[in-house]
Amino acid sequence: MIAPETIAAVLIAAGALVAAVLLLIRRQGWQAWLLAALSLASGLLLYLTLFPPRLPIGGETLLVATAETPAGVRAEPGERLVALPEAPTIAGAERVPDLATALRRHGQIQRIRILGRGLPPRDRDADAGLPVEFAPMPVPRGLVRLEPPADTPAGAVFALAGQASGLEGGAAELLDPAGRRVDGRTIGADGSFTLGGTARAAGLARFTLRLRGRDRAIVSDTPVPLRTLAEQPFRVLLIGAPSPEAKYLRRWAEDSGIDLQSRLDAGGGVDLAGDRARLNAANLRDVDAVIIDDQALLAMGSGGRSTLAQAVAGGLGVVVRMTGPATAATRESWRALGLSVEAGSDIAPVVLPPLAPDAEALAFQRGPGSDDVPEGVNAFDDPAPDLGHWMVRTGADFVTAVTDADGAVLAGWQQRGQGRTALWTVANSFALILNGQDDRYQQWWSEAISAVARPGGLFRPEVPPLPLAGERMAICGLTGAAQVLGADGTANTLVIDPAAGAKGCAAYWPSAEGSHTIEQSGRGGKQTYDFLVLPRGALKAITARETGEATARWAAEQNAPNMRGVPERRGPAWPYFLAWLLLSGALWFAERRWRTVSDQPG
Template identity: 70%
Template structure:
């Protein structure tokens, strides 16, 4: 059975349409058409008077004050102002512990507008359920992005990147733990910079990133953690023919503390070195094999198959190009998992300066030996002339060493658990002869670090820049662990079962400094420890401000308006429609009266 609303709608519609048709057909002219239109409008207004449209309850806009909201902020008409704990004191604002509490208290809110710097992570975990408006504030002057250095083996070069706002023309300096400047860069208009130095003593060190304005005044000093890895000597086998390259590789390996054995075939059955065997058992005891292209070809299919099997098990292989690559040569490389093209033409190597100035170069090199002549290998020495074989790889070829123009010096591809690398510079030893032994050591250190067999150890996953007062996840925990704060207090790290195989636990550091994560001894496995540097939150204020703004904007854009049925609604006011119905009915009555008075051609109602 139809409801009252549907029944009334049908009766009103029939009456209004009938009257409109009667006026339009029985009396032509504009007055008849006007009367017909007024009949339809009168019927519609009568229906709206009886059944006003449904309107959402409330309709307020919630103003949410966060950090750096102006203290003179006031709510306007239809607005309600609340202040989160991070917001300053604002007259008339209702203090709430979080955004969820504000939404529970004010269910009539239809729109949210975020003021200030943005929402902390606490308030971005859940959806708001209503549209959100937010405009990020400009970056704070100073450091707004920092890419800290990755864990670096001792003796290798590390790099860090960053971005500064409002410091164009200023300088970015890197200070070592002793406070000495080891690198410096001028900050350009875009604000980005990259700094680097040599990682020396193993352990966790605290470098300092110093930013200066264009007037050379210090703007900020930011601690930068660097973890220098103490690894057992890398076990390397050098295979090929006697050459200057092999000579200087042996010398560098000895200086770097690498456990190097070699087999250099001088021809005529004469072999120099320790006589390295390339069988399965011997390769299992090695971390890296450096072999030139001719020696690799002389191994034959069986020898290369044994090398490929060891490579898939985790061994690193470096193929050193000493001659142009032929089709057969490239095919033998593919058997090891290395797919490249070209390699028959020599291209010059572009070498950037080792340091921006002589002082920085001296600091990077550290104290020299007593027998080193003064003025040897100085900053003003000419750049050595080097060439590289022009090879081209696909997307799977990862560059480990590149020149100043981005051209490939050494690149690797994955093969099972191991990596195979191609070294394209046949005369890299010329760097040593040309006074750039530091660069020679840096290149080969980067190459071997990229392909060496991975070592086991306790190295949990932690954020690159942990800060005080922020929750962080510590992953990679396979057993119970504890964390020791700088003040000596210890806390258990409880692994979250929902993290699954990742083994993650939550840590909320309350003070800056070095925190140590330890795992107890289990069976034959000894106790292990891992140190991380927690930075003071104030030191990364500019970075935190940018991250907060960006994440809040992303969260705000993800909020959508829910369906209308999900909102509380009620009938709107009927009196505006009733007033309109009276006016339309009165005008219709006057027009009909006037038409009746003009002549008998207008029929009487009902007859």
């Protein structure tokens, strides 16, 4: 449908243009051109009288006070000051529950200026529709980034990463639940650090990340949750020839609680294996991983490798252990399992990092020793063993699982169907045990096996890594009726959001810090999952940095060209009507006089 403004513009323009052309036809000269121009101007003023230009409604700036806004801030003429719930007490500020309420109350606002740390997530969910100005405050001193450790199997090494602001030359320390120092690092110029330790008993533990300044004074203590998994024992097949590596792999499996069955070819047709170690489809369906050396894989023949490859596609994990330089035939046998690498005929030394930053941290990682081991054996100062690894070239699909201190690949895997095939390149890793580094040997093999083993069926819903008391969080991965038991034992039923679909997500607001438990009914009965809720303010510096960065991004989006315009209304028509009336009268008088003069005889 054609707008009235368009119809009026066409009619007025046509009339003014016809009048101007008739004037120029009847007479030439500058007077005629002047009258024609006045006719067009009269038509324009008539259109502006009928449809005055649109003007913005109001012109006020909304000052939005957020957390850490100075208490002495005041609104200037043309500004209106509102305070969000996070803002301190400010004289003259109007308290509002959120930004949307302030915008609804004050429709004349033309722009927004945010003061303080920035808007919380509640106020960044929707567009404001107005230009927004925001200058982030400096990053506060303290912990500004924290990546807590992932769920860790018992006996494995965990790691956390973080970044501190304003603490160059200070220290980051990791304390165990008993308050003993596990690891420590000096904070450099960029503030980044990485700490780690060994996961012990299964369950949820509360470690502490302590930051110290250059003067060794404590700046902050931040709780760090660590969940140690008590998974069912891995079922592993060990295939190869009798060797020191096979001997210590069996000992490692026994110490780690792994259900290991071995099939060792002693030569001369002697096969040291039980019925459960036979490589057939039925047995392979019952195990989580297979460790096989390259020569045993090559000797299996195409039929045996085909059976193993089918099991990998169905979810089985395989670790191929190199016992010598790779040949074209061995690489071809690897490709049958989905492992594509090149080279592997040259060997290079393995660069080993220190076991721990100091003897105290090493003692904690190893735990209590036995009575028959003297104190001087396997001490912190003992030299590292000489190890070598076969140098292979990998592609983009190869995922590294174990590296040395220089980043060289010691073990890695590739996906095949639902399973994974890994390559172990260390020629003599058992030398670690002979030199007192049992911890490193166990860690390497634990990481390699965990990377490829068939996935388990534990109840492990998705929760935020660092939930805070009093803040909304989402719990996903729920498949049925579930509830959360708070730290005080209070039960809260979780309502799954239908919009989440297959993700199975529900909202939860923890009211108190401490250990919380998610309970869900499953096939095998009640399933539980523990998570730690941190106290309010535990991540104050992190929250401040994230809030400032998120608000700056949100403000930039509000200033984008595609944002909706400022509310407008029609301006007053009387100035244009008065100008049109005067101009039309002058035009009528001038045209009449011009005709009178032109009609007189010469």
